Amino acid sequence: MNIVVCVKQIPDPADPPAMDEARGTLNRSGKLIMDDSDSYGVEMALQLAEQAGGGEVTLVSMAPNNETSGLRTALAMGAAKAVLISDEALAGSDALSTAKVLARSIEKANPDLVVAATESTDGYTGTTPVQLAELLGWPSVTFAKKISIADGKVHVQRQTEVGYDDVECPLPAVVTVTAGVVEPRYPSFKGIMAAKSKPVEQPALVDLGLDASQVGAAGAGQKVVSVEAAPQRASGEIVVDDGDAYQKVVQFLQELKLV
Secondary structure, three states: OOEEEEOOEEEOOOOOOOEEOOOOEEOOOOOEEEOHHHHHHHHHHHHHHHHOOOOOEEEEEEOOOOOOHHHHHHHHHOOOEEEEEOOHHHOOOOHHHHHHHHHHHHHHHOOOEEEEEOOOOOOOOOOHHHHHHHHHOOOEEEEEEEEEEEOOEEEEEEEEOOEEEEEEEEOOEEEEEOOOOOOOOOOOHHHHHHHOOOOEEOOOHHHHOOOHHHOHHHHOOOOOOOOOOOOOOOOOOOOOOOOOHHHHHHHHHHHOOOO
């Protein structure tokens, strides 16, 4: 069972976010870490490979400046190897451009299953995994809270607002997992040391059959034209109860058309 996990490396959420004013995008020039939501996908993939009795987990990531810090964390958890696509031409890529790059990398890996987070915590579009599946021509199942593999099919409990749906589809497939689907393991000291020597392949765009006009800002179908701070929340109205406070509350709710 060979599984690919899409891993996004993001600026540390503990640090104040900064914008690249020239591009209108998030500044990613510093050290990047693995998106916390992807740790669930890595753990799920490792468990599925173990349950299958063999195979390996490969990480695929797109990040600037040849950044591998986040990938090393996932490798320390137990993934076997990683593929990093890093090129200045990728700056400003939208979700679809990102999916194109990841799809070409995944095709070369030829996995049985692709696992991804439902959405990243720095973008929250939630569209890249399903775009990826469409480009690969594979079925996709989203919001998985439980995954199992049997008889060449993936069986998923797909989380819904009222419970979950039982879904199955043939392999290969793309499955997105929700936070909390499993408890991610902590990298051991042995795992951290081993991760330093695990291979991280870095193909160029030309190796993927892509050129600069198809990705990055040049290939993006959307553009950020301005970034503004959210307006400060206005102070609320204080109601002094002189015996008729309930009437003021009802009037306030009627003005908001809530009653």
